[in-house]
Amino acid sequence: RLSFIPLNRIQAPRVTYPTQYGKDVIPLLKVVKHQPVYQRAMAHVFGRTLLCRTIDLASEVALSANLNCVTLDGDQASHKGSLTGGYYEERHSKLENMKQLKEIRAKHEDLVAQSAQLKGEISSADQNVSRILGEIQKHEAKYNRVKSQLQSLAHDLKTARAQVATGKKQAASREASVEELRQGVAQLQDQHKSLGDELGTELVSQLSAEEQEEIRALNAHLKSAHKDLMALQTKRTEVETTVMNLKMHIEENLLKQKASLEAKLKGIGNVKVSEESAEEKEAELERVLETLGRVSEQESQAEKEMELCQAKLRDLEAVIERSKSVEASAKDHEEAQELDKLTSRKQHLLHRRHDLENKIRDLGSLPSDAFLGGGEKSKKSLLQMSGKVQKQLKGMSHVNKKALDQYMEYTEQRDEYSRRFDEQEREEAKIKELVAALDVRKDELLARTYRGVAKAFSETFVSLVGEAGHGELIMIRDAKPGGGYAGVSCRVSFGGEETKRMEQLSGGQKSLVALCLILSIQRIDRAPFYLFDEVDAALDPNYRAAVANVLAARANEGAQFITTTFHPEQVLISDQCYGVTFKNKVSTVDLIDRDEAMKFVTQKV
Structure with a gap:
């Protein structure tokens, strides 16, 4: 009022x-x-x-x-x-609450100032992070450049090492060839000294007709001399065999006989022998001496013949060597000239290859189309094109030759980032679809639960208030466009009164509506038991009786209710009653019958 x-x-x-x-x-x-x-x-x-x-x-x-x-x-x-x-009681003191409110406001202002300061620090930290990220990107770019340079240098080093190894192998083979050539040169010099007076440096094909005729005659004489040499070698072999036989006869027989005769002569001493035996021994000794003389003459004659044969053999061998040296000198001269030409050409090609490798290395990485379109051109045209390109490259010495590598690397990074960005966009779209689907399912479940609770609320409210009353739940939606559910309210009427909202009800009516809502939720989402603490304390007897009847009906459906009360309505419909007493600072719970419980609540009332 x-x-x-x-x-x-x-x-x-x-x-x-x-x-x-x-x-x-x-x-x-x-x-x-x-x-x-x-x-x-x-x-x-x-x-x-x-x-x-x-x-x-x-x-x-x-x-x-x-x-x-x-x-x-x-x-x-x-x-x-x-x-x-x-x-x-500080909780109910408005002055204390105002004091706390001022303190809280002061703290709030301090926190706002700290928040502004922290925001400034965060902003500066973000700037530092951005700057550091920029520096990191610069260092990464520098690292990539250095890495590419190191890779290029490593490739160059590997190529250089391979060239050094190849050069060492070639040097070893060339040293062996040089050593062989030195030996050949020494031999050629010796042959040159021995044949310089006779042949000079002219080739057989360049000799005169007389000299060629002389060479043919020498070849014919060489053949006959070779035959004579073979005959002399055979005769020499026979003579050596005869000499060996004579030596063996001398050593085996004559020397032994001589030794035995000398021994006999020494054994004879001063003993006198007969004249006949002495004459026989002298005759035998003379025969032996004559035989030794003849053998010695034959041996000396065989040695002379052998010396003559060896001299002839040496002359023939010299003629053969001169003929061979003439032919070999001409062939060796031609081969030496050809070898000199090949060696000089090889050195020129190696030097050319080294120059080309240096030029290719200076070019750096080339695009893929740089290797196309030159297969049908001749070597001369390609060399002309190469010269023109070299002139153009000299005019572009200030241009970064690694720019193409860097561009390709950054292009690959950009493609990778684009691919990852597209993948994240697809994932984001899928997540949004999932969230939208979950929101739809949530709204459907919430709407279905709301309809069930609203229906149970209307039925339960009629059970509590009577046929004259009615109640309904109202779903409150968010005022924003497309907003969802913001809350639940109710409108009730108690027996002919106008419909009221929750904030217009008295304390007992609010308790009844709250209990009605709890019982309505119990119809939708059942629990094994419910604990009510003096839920009928603010209700009048009619509503207490209605609440007790509803609890009894729900208990018959399988629910269990544990209630505390000081009124008889719930005692009358209860299955078990317990009395709680407090004596000597100790609480005691005892099982009592319904009459005792009714007596207790009646006295309390």
Whole structure:
């Protein structure tokens, strides 16, 4: 109930405030801030109230000044002598709450300042991170350049090592060839000295007719001399065989006989022998000596013949060697000239190859189309084109030759990042589709649950209030376009009254509606048991009886309800009753019968 009084009809009381207490007692009208136009209303409400420092001072002033007093803690002292308060609960103190509100606001302002400072630090940190990322990218680019250079240098080093190994192998083979050539040169020099006087440096094909005729005659003589040489070698072999036989005869027979005769002569000594035996021995000795003389003559004659044969053999061998050396010198001269030509050409080609490799290395990486279109051109045209290109490259010495490699590398990175970006966009689209599908399923489930709870709420409300009442749940949607559900409200009517919202109901009606909502949810989402603590405390007897009947019906459907109450309605429909007593600071729970429980709640009421 509200009372309205016009300001021009208010008569403010005339009050004389005590002044002997100083600042310990202040009129409340001076403390409460208000606009001057409401002065009469404020004086009518707060004019006879004083603000005191303590409750003792308030009680004293209230009795002496016949005014109401109030303290900062909320304690009140009436001019009639009654005191209100004495217990200070900080949760219900508005002053304390205002103090805490100011502290919280101060903290909030400090936190806002700290937040602004942190945002500035975060912004500077982001800038530093961006700068550092830029530096990292620069270093990565530099690293990639250095890496490509190192790879190029490693390739060059590998090529150089391979060339060095090949060069060492070639040097070893060439040293062996040089050594062989030196030996051949030495032999050729010896042959040159021996044949220089006879043949000079002219080839057989360049000799005159007489010289060629002489060579043919020498060849014929060489053949006959070779035959004579073979005959002499055969005769020499026979003579050597004869000499060997004679030596063996001398060593085997004659020398032994001589030794035996000498031994006999020594054994004879001064013994006299007969003249006949002495004559026989002398004759035998003369024969032996003659035989030795003949053998010696044959041996000396065989040696002379052997020496003559060896001399002839040496002459023939010299003629053969001269003929062979003439032919070999001409052939060796031609081969030496051909070898010199091939060696000089090989050196020229190696030098050319080295120059071309250096030029290819200086070109760096080439595009793929640089190797196309030159297969049908001749070597001369290609060399001309190469010369023109070399001139153009000399004019572009300031251009970065690694730019193409860097461009290809950055192009690959860009393609990779584009591919990853497209993949992330596809994943993001899939996630959004999944979220949308889940939102749809959530809305459908929520709508289905809401319909079930709303239907149960209407039925349960009728069961509690009666056929005259009705109630409905209202789904509140978000005011934003396309917004979802924001909450649930209800509209109820208790027996012929107008439909009211939740905020328009009394305390008992709110308790009944809340209990109705709980029981409605129980119909949709059942639980094994429910615990109610004095849910009927604010209800009148009719509603308590209705609640008890609904609980009994739900219990018959399989639910279990554990309730505490001081009223008989729920005791009458209960299956078991327990009494809770508190004695000697100990709580005791005892099983009691329904009559005892009814007696207890009836006495309590």
